[in-house]
Amino acid sequence: MGASKTDHFTDEQNSLAILAKAVAHPARIAIIQYLLSVESCICGDIVNELPLSQPTVSQHLKELKNAGIIKGNIEGNAICYCLNEQAIDVLHQFFKDVLVKIVNKNKASCC
Amino acid sequence: MGASKTDHFTDEQNSLAILAKAVAHPARIAIIQYLLSVESCICGDIVNELPLSQPTVSQHLKELKNAGIIKGNIEGNAICYCLNEQAIDVLHQFFKDVLVKIVNKNKASCC
DNA sequence: ATTTAATATCGTAATATTGCAATATTAAAA
DNA sequence: TTTTAATATTGCAATATTACGATATTAAAT
Numbered sequence: 001m002g003a004s005k006t007d008h009f010t011d012e013q014n015s016l017a018i019l020a021k022a023v024a025h026p027a028r029i030a031i032i033q034y035l036l037s038v039e040s041c042i043c044g045d046i047v048n049e050l051p052l053s054q055p056t057v058s059q060h061l062k063e064l065k066n067a068g069i070i071k072g073n074i075e076g077n078a079i080c081y082c083l084n085e086q087a088i089d090v091l092h093q094f095f096k097d098v099l100v101k102i103v104n105k106n107k108a109s110c111c
Numbered sequence: 112m113g114a115s116k117t118d119h120f121t122d123e124q125n126s127l128a129i130l131a132k133a134v135a136h137p138a139r140i141a142i143i144q145y146l147l148s149v150e151s152c153i154c155g156d157i158v159n160e161l162p163l164s165q166p167t168v169s170q171h172l173k174e175l176k177n178a179g180i181i182k183g184n185i186e187g188n189a190i191c192y193c194l195n196e197q198a199i200d201v202l203h204q205f206f207k208d209v210l211v212k213i214v215n216k217n218k219a220s221c222c
Numbered sequence: 223a224t225t226t227a228a229t230a231t232c233g234t235a236a237t238a239t240t241g242c243a244a245t246a247t248t249a250a251a252a
Numbered sequence: 253t254t255t256t257a258a259t260a261t262t263g264c265a266a267t268a269t270t271a272c273g274a275t276a277t278t279a280a281a282t
Contacts, residue, residue, distance in 0.1 A: 002237025002270050008162035009137035013144070017137045024132035025240085026120035033124070036212045047259090051119035056241050058260055063239095078249095078258060085213045092206035099203050101147045102196045113240050113267025136270085158228085167271050169230055174269095189228060189279095224282080231276070238269065246261065252254085 019091050022067030027052055027060050035070065035083050046081070130202050133178030138163055138171050146181065146194050157192070 006014050022028065027050060034049050047057045061081060064070045068087040073080045117125050133139065138161060145160050158168045172192060175181045179198040184191045 002235080002268095004136055004138070004238095004270060005162065006137060009141060013137040013140040016140050017135050020131050020140075021135035024128050024135045025115055026117060026124040026128045027115070027240095029124040029127050029131075030120055032209060036209060036216070051116065052240095053242050054259075055243080055261080059240080062260085083209070083213050085210065088206055088210050088213060092203070092210050095199055095203035095206060098143060098147060098194070099196065099199050102194050102199060105147070113238090113265080115240060115268095138270095163270095164272050165229075166231080166273080170270080170272095173230085226279100226281070228279090229277080232274085234272095236270085238267100240267075241265090243264095244262085247259080249256100249258090251256070 016090070016094055018067050019069065019087060022064055022069045023091070025060065027057070028064055028069075031057075031060060031064060032069070032083065035081060127201070127205055129178050130180065130198060133175050133180045134202070136171065138168070139175055139180075142168075142171060142175060143180070143194065146192060 004017075009017075023032070030050060031046060034046060046061070047054045050057050052060075061070070061072070065072055065081075068084055070081050071084050073082075115128075120128075134143070141161060142157060145157060157172070158165045161168050163171075172181070172183070176183055176192075179195055181192050182195050184193075
């Protein structure tokens with residue numbers, strides 16, 4: 001098939017999967033790290049920071065934007081990209097909750 | 112091309128991407144949530160919990176295991192799967208750090 | 223020894239992702 | 253207005269993912 005059967009899962013499961021997928025590529029991790037390292041959000045040189053062609057970088061940015069991980073504002077003929085705190089927080093909370101539950105379970109004897 | 116150019120990125124970027132990719136499917140989110148909901152780790156009924164066929168579930172479990180998100184122990188003719196605290200912690204720490212940095216940046220005026 | 227139950231693997235079709243060259247778009251600069 | 257710079261889109265080839273039927277494996281139960 002190839003397509004995942006999203007309608008069989010909860011909205012929460014689907015949206016977490018979409019967010020995780022957006023992050024699930026080394027280039028997109030690199031983009032996130034670069035956005036964090038830059039002082040201002042106005043950054044027109046992401047392409048030069050990555051070992052990929054301009055169209056490929058543009059595509060990765062689009063995927064991050066579609067998933068809501070980053071926000072983009074037009075600033076003249078450059079574009080200001082910045083991280084979306086809320087989307088990152090959803091992922092952070094999920095893994096935090098998972099971790100807390102694992103620790104509690106392991107306390108009660110497990111693998 | 113289709114294959115990502117992993118050799119152009121850092122080990123950290125690649126391993127974070129692998130972990131995120133393992134989680135980046137609603138069925139695998141569902142598996143994680145189910146493993147958390149069960150008291151013991153001995154669980155031989157993951158297939159019945161998911162709206163997917165047995166081979167498909169088995170494949171998803173394999174991917175989670177390959178990425179280190181879950182661990183599997185053979186228990187007779189059933190298999191005991193449980194979450195790997197360390198792998199989840201890597202993801203948790205990453206998103207926590209990103210979040211802290213975003214908050215600090217936004218304080219210093221940004222988007 | 224045979225059956226049963228649980229899980230894994232193989233093969234394959236449908237679809238998605240990755241990457242880039244070529245080209246388009248857009249707005250500032252000259 | 254022409255050029256330049258920055259980013260986006262299109263088209264396409266290579267590869268990866270998702271899903272499942274059929275089949276294999278494995279160990280307990282009969």
